[in-house]
Amino acid sequence: MIKDNIAEVKENIERAAGKAKRDVCDVTLIAVSKTKPVEMIREAYDTGIRDFGENKVQEIMDKYDKLPGDIRWHMIGHLQTNKVKYIVDKVCMIHSVDSLKLAAEISKQAVKVSREIPILIEVNVGDEESKFGVTFDEAEDLIRQIAPLSGIKINGLMAVAPYTEDPEQNRGYFARLRQLSVDITSKNIDNVSMSVLSMGMTGDYGVAIEEGSTCVRVGTGIFGERDYSI
Numbered sequence: 001m002i003k004d005n006i007a008e009v010k011e012n013i014e015r016a017a018g019k020a021k022r023d024v025c026d027v028t029l030i031a032v033s034k035t036k037p038v039e040m041i042r043e044a045y046d047t048g049i050r051d052f053g054e055n056k057v058q059e060i061m062d063k064y065d066k067l068p069g070d071i072r073w074h075m076i077g078h079l080q081t082n083k084v085k086y087i088v089d090k091v092c093m094i095h096s097v098d099s100l101k102l103a104a105e106i107s108k109q110a111v112k113v114s115r116e117i118p119i120l121i122e123v124n125v126g127d128e129e130s131k132f133g134v135t136f137d138e139a140e141d142l143i144r145q146i147a148p149l150s151g152i153k154i155n156g157l158m159a160v161a162p163y164t165e166d167p168e169q170n171r172g173y174f175a176r177l178r179q180l181s182v183d184i185t186s187k188n189i190d191n192v193s194m195s196v197l198s199m200g201m202t203g204d205y206g207v208a209i210e211e212g213s214t215c216v217r218v219g220t221g222i223f224g225e226r227d228y229s230i
């Protein structure tokens with residue numbers, strides 16, 4: 001089942017890339033495995049998936065030791081500063097940086113373990129109360145403040161678009177995030193690259209790819225609905 005879901009998601013990714021005349025190799029599929037057991041992650045791994053997304057520190061720690069070492073773990077959820085130290089040596093990228101305080105802590109912990117951690121700046125594209133992230137207007141200032149920190153490298157932008165039944169409703173947000181990444185690239189800020197645009201989830205990854213996403217985070221579409229009660 002997971003295998004079939006992955007095949008279907010990959011087909012959709014190819015179709016969207018084709019539609020936008022983009023190279024499908026420029027889009028990374030992150031399988032969002034939060035709340036899902038290691039057996040299911042292993043099933044996805046066996047189809048060739050190596051990028052997995054989690055949003056809780058404890059879950060990354062629990063799963064990390066039980067699964068192959070060549071998995072690239074992506075931290076995609078809100079991260080508390082006091083927990084950075086637990087995952088600093090385990091994740092390949094932190095997608096959800098939205099404050100100087102958090103970036104400074106990642107920097108400090110990364111330096112301790114001699115790493116340079118790629119991070120993304122999270123933008124709250126829909127200006128939703130319930131979501132984390134900076135506004136479009138705040139992004140550049142935050143990037144300029146974080147850029148000089150050691151042990152950390154800004155690699156791009158991330159967004160969780162509003163939940164909607166109709167992905168077209170999010171097209172404008174994705175286009176605007178891409179434009180922001182182009183604008184920031186043009187400022188040539190030292191130590192800042194805008195090569196990653198992490199946007200698109202189960203409900204809207206096709207549209208996100210058409211608008212330039214380089215990294216889609218798909219959970220439900222691969223692993224099925226999540227049960228938060230267990």
Ligand SMILES: *Cc1c(COP(=O)(O)O)cnc(C)c1O
Nearest residue numbers: 032055076201202217218219220
């Ligand atoms: C849960 C989650 C996803 C995946 O959501 P689906 O709709 O299940 O694909 C993607 N990104 C973030 C940040 C998430 O927390």
